[in-house]
Amino acid sequence: MRFTSVLYKINFGRHFKDTWKTKGVLKVPREIPKWMIDRGIDIIDPVQQKRKLEVTEPWVHPNPRDPIWGVPEKLMDHADWHEDQVHMFGNETCLLLGVKQAVILAKAQEFEGLPPSVQKLVGRVEQKDQDELVQRIIMQANVWNPAEDRLPKRMDRQDVGWNYKAEWGIKSSDTMKMLLNNLVRLCFMVTSPHCPTLLHDRKMSRGHYTYTHYNFRDTPLHIQAWAELATWSRQPLKPFAGQDVIDNTVNHKFPDMFPIAPTIDIKKQNVHQNANKTGWKDGFGSPHTHTLYLVNLNKWGTSQRNSRALMFCMAHSIAQAKELYGNDVTTLPQPICVQCLHSDITTFHLAFFQLNTLDFKNDDGIKNLVWFDSNNQLYKKISPPRKLFKSTKYDDYNHEVFRKILAMFVNGLSLKEEEISQQRVAPTS
Amino acid sequence: MAMTQLTHLVRSLTGILQRTQFMASAVIEPRCDMHTTGPSLTGRYTGRKVVEKPKEYTTRPLRMVQTGGRGEDGRVAIPRCGGGHKRNFRWVDFQRDRLIQPGRIQMVERIEKIMYDPCRSARIALTACGEDKRYLVATDDMEEGNIITTIKEIPRLPVRPNPGDCYQLGALPIGAIVCCIEKFAGHGAMICRSAGTSAQILRKVDGRCVLRLPSKQEISVSQECMATAGRVSNMKHQDVVVGKAGRNRWYGIRPHSGLWHRKTGVHGRKLRFKRLVTFNEPRGPGQTTQKLTI
Numbered sequence: 001m002r003f004t005s006v007l008y009k010i011n012f013g014r015h016f017k018d019t020w021k022t023k024g025v026l027k028v029p030r031e032i033p034k035w036m037i038d039r040g041i042d043i044i045d046p047v048q049q050k051r052k053l054e055v056t057e058p059w060v061h062p063n064p065r066d067p068i069w070g071v072p073e074k075l076m077d078h079a080d081w082h083e084d085q086v087h088m089f090g091n092e093t094c095l096l097l098g099v100k101q102a103v104i105l106a107k108a109q110e111f112e113g114l115p116p117s118v119q120k121l122v123g124r125v126e127q128k129d130q131d132e133l134v135q136r137i138i139m140q141a142n143v144w145n146p147a148e149d150r151l152p153k154r155m156d157r158q159d160v161g162w163n164y165k166a167e168w169g170i171k172s173s174d175t176m177k178m179l180l181n182n183l184v185r186l187c188f189m190v191t192s193p194h195c196p197t198l199l200h201d202r203k204m205s206r207g208h209y210t211y212t213h214y215n216f217r218d219t220p221l222h223i224q225a226w227a228e229l230a231t232w233s234r235q236p237l238k239p240f241a242g243q244d245v246i247d248n249t250v251n252h253k254f255p256d257m258f259p260i261a262p263t264i265d266i267k268k269q270n271v272h273q274n275a276n277k278t279g280w281k282d283g284f285g286s287p288h289t290h291t292l293y294l295v296n297l298n299k300w301g302t303s304q305r306n307s308r309a310l311m312f313c314m315a316h317s318i319a320q321a322k323e324l325y326g327n328d329v330t331t332l333p334q335p336i337c338v339q340c341l342h343s344d345i346t347t348f349h350l351a352f353f354q355l356n357t358l359d360f361k362n363d364d365g366i367k368n369l370v371w372f373d374s375n376n377q378l379y380k381k382i383s384p385p386r387k388l389f390k391s392t393k394y395d396d397y398n399h400e401v402f403r404k405i406l407a408m409f410v411n412g413l414s415l416k417e418e419e420i421s422q423q424r425v426a427p428t429s
Numbered sequence: 430m431a432m433t434q435l436t437h438l439v440r441s442l443t444g445i446l447q448r449t450q451f452m453a454s455a456v457i458e459p460r461c462d463m464h465t466t467g468p469s470l471t472g473r474y475t476g477r478k479v480v481e482k483p484k485e486y487t488t489r490p491l492r493m494v495q496t497g498g499r500g501e502d503g504r505v506a507i508p509r510c511g512g513g514h515k516r517n518f519r520w521v522d523f524q525r526d527r528l529i530q531p532g533r534i535q536m537v538e539r540i541e542k543i544m545y546d547p548c549r550s551a552r553i554a555l556t557a558c559g560e561d562k563r564y565l566v567a568t569d570d571m572e573e574g575n576i577i578t579t580i581k582e583i584p585r586l587p588v589r590p591n592p593g594d595c596y597q598l599g600a601l602p603i604g605a606i607v608c609c610i611e612k613f614a615g616h617g618a619m620i621c622r623s624a625g626t627s628a629q630i631l632r633k634v635d636g637r638c639v640l641r642l643p644s645k646q647e648i649s650v651s652q653e654c655m656a657t658a659g660r661v662s663n664m665k666h667q668d669v670v671v672g673k674a675g676r677n678r679w680y681g682i683r684p685h686s687g688l689w690h691r692k693t694g695v696h697g698r699k700l701r702f703k704r705l706v707t708f709n710e711p712r713g714p715g716q717t718t719q720k721l722t723i
Contacts, residue, residue, distance in 0.1 A: 096541065096557060096562065258539075259537045259538060259539055259557075259558050259559065259576070260539060260557045260558065260559070261559045261560045263560055264557060264559070264560045264561075264562065265562075
């Protein structure tokens with residue numbers, strides 16, 4: 001007979017039942033066997049006695065301080081944990097309505113474009129080969145950097161079914177940081193012949209942290225601001241707008257957000273401090289915030305990114321105001337100004353904030369001022385569809401963008417008066 | 430053959446008992462114990478389950494894992510599940526009256542965005558009110574920027590329903606078109622959540638409302654149950670022709686077994702008299718699951 005798969009199957013049920021018939025009954029001996037007693041084995045009747053469990057010392061690892069045995073700290077044991085929750089604005093706070101919501105939180109009137117004092121400085125400081133140097137910086141950040149990191153899975157929304165090969169190269173975060181760092185360095189280089197006291201007047205810090213808080217309509221709002229780069233000046237920035245513009249802000253009305261609260265998307269936290277930190281210790285020679293440089297390592301829209309820049313500028317200005325005039329200040333003798341530049345891989349957005357008042361109880365009275373100059377695309381990064389990153393093309397260099405960044409950098413410096421030549425430096429594209 | 434049919438029946442019965450036990454809990458909190466996708470896919474969850482279970486309501490998309498129709502024991506519990514495009518779960522809030530402040534009767538919210546949800550046939554609306562954001566099943570008339578209300582009051586005279594607003598069934602007139610209807614007051618919407626569906630109020634009797642569902646079935650629910658006025662969005666869903674086997678595979682539906690199955694009473698278009706179904710009280714927490722074994 002052919003040995004088929006059906007015949008090969010073992011009937012475990014039948015085998016189990018057969019075995020159970022013979023071995024299923026437990027035979028308990030009437031008497032304890034003599035050889036057991038002779039060997040001296042401890043015999044315990046489970047019905048009469050309970051087995052005594054031997055208590056041994058618990059085993060301890062020879063190195064009990066090894067982090068493998070570490071227990072994470074509970075949030076409630078944090079030194080700054082409070083029972084009451086406060087709104088905390090941070091790096092990751094993405095506001096639902098973007099700038100429309102942030103201007104209410106900052107009580108700021110919004111303007112488009114550069115402030116007039118900065119517009120005058122565009123092209124004031126120049127170098128012959130600055131465009132070539134900026135293009136070299138772009139190439140260094142995008143192409144010449146020899147980093148080989150595993151890049152995240154690539155998906156084209158217009159061509160969803162196409163599976164891109166895994167690639168190794170330069171991460172977008174590294175590109176952004178390198179681009180920003182080198183552009184600021186170039187600003188220093190281009191400005192130094194025009195300003196002998198540059199290094200005395202302008203300082204730079206990396207990864208700067210600021211913490212401050214204020215009462216927005218009787219609810220406390222805390223802000224933690226991180227900046228990739230920040231420049232500091234010996235003298236405070238001059239106000240962007242004069243007293244007439246400040247007085248006109250009384251008539252400005254904010255857009256209606258009903259039924260949404262202005263503090264939506266700002267998460268509440270138990271861990272907070274009643275502190276005001278500019279990030280510098282007392283006695284630092286250049287305590288006035290000049291410019292913040294932020295990197296947009298997120299996939300937000302322009303409005304959300306601008307709102308973050310605005311809130312961080314406000315945090316720095318409030319921290320400075322409290323440091324100079326005390327924690328309870330509401331009216332300032334002089335407005336405090338902070339600039340901000342935040343960038344994508346290709347696009348740069350400029351923000352200018354002027355703090356006129358710290359009275360956030362309601363929407364009446366003098367308001368602060370903010371200027372946004374968004375969507376300045378320095379260059380275009382064209383990745384052909386269904387091709388690898390190495391076939392990316394860099395095109396459409398815009399020389400105006402670096403001139404704006406320079407104008408922003410130069411704002412507030414005492415520059416040498418030079419003869420402005422008839423023929424301006426021609427931009428190389 | 431009979432053995433396998435019986436095991437299928439048993440498995441589906443145990444599944445139903447387990448699900449009804451979850452549905453019986455009567456609280457007005459965001460319920461994360463059971464993440465359902467769409468009603469048409471409730472029977473099989475398209476072979477996916479939600480892995481993250483946050484305690485508080487969140488609009489962040491939650492991770493889903495493909496089960497392939499396999500149960501806890503690793504064996505196929507629900508057939509024809511597997512593959513398909515990856516999906517993230519958006520926790521849709523079916524309890525429209527959850528955010529009404531205590532002591533108040535109504536609330537107002539604004540629609541920020543109407544978006545696609547891979548887990549259901551209807552579209553979802555991201556709404557915001559105060560400091561809260563949530564997803565709701567979008568009705569046909571909802572547009573971005575609209576303001577919608579939820580009213581928890583039964584006045585003496587019935588109100589004219591505004592499309593997109595949510596009322597208690599006792600407040601609506603006879604003949605009103607509603608969707609996202611609760612079976613038991615305070616339990617969350619369960620009926621007519623799928624694309625293009627709607628029910629009609631037929632009559633009101635003794636503190637209860639009788640509705641006609643899309644399947645012509647009539648049900649009787651308490652007049653305190655909440656319902657949204659209008660039809661569910663994405664009316665064109667029923668006109669979509671799958672067209673090819675590949676599209677079904679994109680949905681995560683695997684092919685039939687290919688074997689011949691004898692037709693049962695489920696097949697055919699025999700007209701059956703549908704009796705009125707009354708939803709009186711939800712099953713209490715004392716109900717336990719019963720595992721049927723042979």
